[in-house]
Amino acid sequence: MFIEPSFSGTRYGWIEVICGSMFSGKTEELMRRLRRARIANLKVKVFKPALDTRYDEQQIVSHDEHMIRSIPLEHSRQILPLAEGMEVVGIDEAQFLDQELPAVCDELAGRGIRVVVAGLDMDFEGRPFGPVPFLLAKADFVTKLHAICMQCGDMATYSYRKSGDKSTLLLGEKDLYEPRCRRCYLLGQ
Numbered sequence: 001m002f003i004e005p006s007f008s009g010t011r012y013g014w015i016e017v018i019c020g021s022m023f024s025g026k027t028e029e030l031m032r033r034l035r036r037a038r039i040a041n042l043k044v045k046v047f048k049p050a051l052d053t054r055y056d057e058q059q060i061v062s063h064d065e066h067m068i069r070s071i072p073l074e075h076s077r078q079i080l081p082l083a084e085g086m087e088v089v090g091i092d093e094a095q096f097l098d099q100e101l102p103a104v105c106d107e108l109a110g111r112g113i114r115v116v117v118a119g120l121d122m123d124f125e126g127r128p129f130g131p132v133p134f135l136l137a138k139a140d141f142v143t144k145l146h147a148i149c150m151q152c153g154d155m156a157t158y159s160y161r162k163s164g165d166k167s168t169l170l171l172g173e174k175d176l177y178e179p180r181c182r183r184c185y186l187l188g189q
Helices: 026-039 076-082 101-110 132-138 182-188
Strands: 014-020 044-049 059-061 067-069 071-073 088-091 114-120 141-145 158-161 177-180
Touching (some): 026 114, 026 141, 071 076, 088 101, 101 132, 114 132, 158 182, 177 182
Parallel strands (some): 014 114, 044 071, 044 088
Antiparallel strands (some): 158 177
16 A cells, blocks of 8 residues: 655655556545545646546546546646646656656655556557656555456456557557456467
8 A cells, every 4th residue: 555655844745556458446446546636635637638528528537426626738848837836746658658758746745746657558459558667666655456357357557459450559448458367368369
């Protein structure tokens, strides 16, 4: 379980990354942390990639349909002026943002902002996905979540694509993807 850090005196920022396969609860965990920050009366702003319109254009929506308002982004640098005066910044679906995201998160943390980022760490081919691997290297705290393998019921760490489409960016849900353990993922290849 993640324990939120507490610092006395000077305010320090940090980067938290929540990663894992599809259907592992990344967005739900991000939303839980952001709700707790709001309960603590912290100033919170939430962002997501504009191209992620699976559930809603403005809201971050978890698979179990919980929602939180967000600002859609074309580029990660858009966060910097919008985060002015914030104490916590949340970013969902980080794998769909550009490679400048780690530098943006570094800058936010340097301003004393707590940055909470959620995203897939691997694409459907099991390769590091977008800026997330670089965020993992820079993160002060990392939480790797696991789903349940839809084939055998074991712990799943892979997002298996059920279609033959080989493009890296293919937005979809349970119609196109399912979580799988290493064994079942490799058997399905």
